[in-house]
Amino acid sequence: MNLTELLDVAAAEKARQRPIKVHCCTSTGCRSANATAVMGNLQQAVENENLSDQVEVIGVGCMGFCGRGPLVQIDPQDDLYEEVTPEDAPSIIEALNGGSAKSIKGDAQHPFFARQMKIVRQHSGKVDPERIESYIALGGYQSLFKVLYEMEPVDVVGEIQQSGLRGRGGGGYPTGLKWATVAKMPGNQKYVICNGDEGDPGAFMDRSVLESDPHLVLEGMAIAGYAIGANHGYIYVRAEYPLAIKRLQKAIQQAKKYGLLGSQVFDSPFDFKVDIRIGAGAxxxxxxxxxxxxIEGGRGNPVPRPPYPAEKGLYGCPTLINNVETFANITSIIREGADWYASIGTENSKGTKVFALTGKIRNNGLIEVPMGITLREIVEDMGGGVPDGEVKAVQTGGPSGGCIPASMLDTPVDYDSLRAIGSMMGSGGMVVMDHTTSMVEIAQFYMEFCRGETCGKCVPCRTGTVQLYALLTKLLKRQATAADLEKLEALCLMVRDTSLCGLGQSAPNPVLSTLKYFRQEYDDLLVQPAYLNGTSSAAEAVTL
Incomplete structure (x- = not known):
């Protein structure tokens, strides 16, 4: 395929499309609320109303407002319907023919939508994730053509460096620097890996991107492969994401059919093959x-670094690893330019970030916002605040992050600001808590998760998380003393400073942050020696 043929596919797809498009969310969240039946009834209603020549029902990915699904959106009217049932779905089509819709009419200009800036999710809710032609009609794969025929690999790396993009997997390592490191490594065999092993409780950003716009990720990986000199890529996805896996498999097949993956991409000397590896959920x-x-077929145990994967990674070869959201940024940077991307966000945190906004909040779902927006703007303006009472805390970064008190809601959401107050960006989980939440229970929940997920290779994480969980449980049973609390804090620091990998090093963060900002809740759970109240002797108190 060449550029002319690509543009012909785009033109044919646009000519095929009907004037009115009914977008029905078919992501995992909406499917759990019977979206498949909703879509089927919408299609049947189009036939019943004799609107097939004017109206097209399209199954799309996540529209973001997950708590209000299934969602149906009409273009070009920009009408939005929420919590659509299979029974009420036909009335939406009837409304196009002069009837009235029974479903709840949403507000497409709601702050939840209006405050967003979509780069990673630019096509979500618009593109049919199971049809490559739909992606091509929106400009898909033109960035890949551009780098193959208009840029040298070093120029592509330089563009990513100049953009200021940082890895969206949690640590925020400069993406361009990582690409440059792998690119300069010697050897004929290099690999690109897309990390889709999203395991944080409450996080579903990567799953949504893979389900909604798989070609965006594939195109980003191919551009990375060209830039660093790799001809083989892997997407590592956990088995709990069956819809994402299904759509990725179909997307890879379609891209190969069009000559956009595989041998001689776009009739160029560049080869790039992509395989999927399914993780067991660790x-x-x-x-x-x-x-x-x-991926190599072994047990998923971390190994000491250096050497880093950029030098010695998959099968001992230089390997580039970025997560789903990082790759999803690449095509826009190539298309719009590094300076455009660098103009978004803050000085040290460029671009946008996708968050899964969940917990005790009115408007939950996926949002994409520019870096530097405050927690208050996200939680109160976009999220609508908590349903009853006031915000108590916001937890960011999943099991590796921290709990931020309401008094710090004006903190900008960027890598440096969150790290400065004891939390982190993480992959993008954001859990809101209200006055009914016990912060000690929250710390216990995340420690239980880390205890169960440790690989057991290093002693600090293997035994430290068990002991931390035991101390938190002892506190919640009101059996702990002030000495236990001191031990809890000391043990957190030991696990943080001596564990082998990031899981163990960051596991104490929820405990340390709640100890810092909600210390009184810990103190209130301590055993109070009875003799201090004059009700028993010191000897009796020792037996407590």
Whole structure:
């Protein structure tokens, strides 16, 4: 395929489309609320109303407002319907023919939508994730053509460096620097890996991108392969994401058919093959060295670094690893330019970030916002605040992050600001808590998760998380003393400073942050020696 043929496919797809498009969310969240039946009834209603020549029902990915699904959106009217049932779905089509819709009419200009800036999710809710022609009609694969025929690999790396894009997997390592490191490594065989092993409780950003716009990720990976000199890529996805896997498999097949993946991409000398590897659901496999071990067929155990994967990664070859959201940014940077991307966000945190906004909040779902927006703007303006009472805390970064008190809601959401107050960006989980939430229970919940997910390779994480969980449980049973609380804090620091990989090093963060900002809740759970109240002797108190 050449550029002319690509543009012909785009033109044919646009000519095929009907004037009115009925977009029905078919992502996992909406499917759980019977979206498949909703879409089927919408299609049947189009036939019943004799509107087939004017109206097209399209199954699309996540529209973001997950708590109000299934969602149906009409173009070009920009009408939005929420919580659509299979029974009420036909009335939406009847409304196009002069009737009235029974479903709840949403507001497409609601702050939840209006405050967003979509780069990663630019096509979500618009593109049919199971038809490559739909993606091509929106400009898909033109960035890949551009780098192959108008840019040298070093120029592509330079563009990503100049953009300021940082890895969206949690640590925020400069993406361009990582690409440059792999690119300069010697050897004929290099690999590109897309880390889709999203395991944080409450996080579903990567799953949504893979389900909604798989070609965006594939195109980003291919551009990365050209830039660093790799001809083989892997997408590592956890088995709990069956819809994402299905759509990725179909997308790869379609791209190969059109000559956009495989041998001689766009009739150029560049070859790029992509395979999928399905993970068994171990949280530790989100750590890049453990992920590599898993792809190679071994047990997902982290290994000491250096050497880093950029030097010695998959099968001992230089390997580039970025997560789903990072790759999803690449095509826009190539299309619009590094300076455009660098103009968004803050000085050290460029671009946008996708968050899964969940917990005790009115408007939950996926949002994409420019870096530097405050927590208050996200939680109160976009999220609508908590349903009853006031915000108590916001937890960011999943099991590796921290709990931020309401007094700090004006903190900008960027890598440096969150790290400065004891939390982190993480992959993008954002859980809101209200006055009914026990912060000690929250700390226990995340420690239980880390305890169960540790690979067991290093002693600090293997035994430290068990002991931390035991101390938190002792506190919640009101059996702990002030000495236990001191031990809890000391043990957190030991696990943080001596664990082998990021899982263990960051596991104490929820405990440390709640100790810092909600210390009174810990103190209130301590055993109070009875003799201090004059009700028993000191000797009796010792037996408590």
């Amino acid at each position: 949280f530790v496999c989100g750590e890049e060295t453990a992920l590599i071990q898993s």
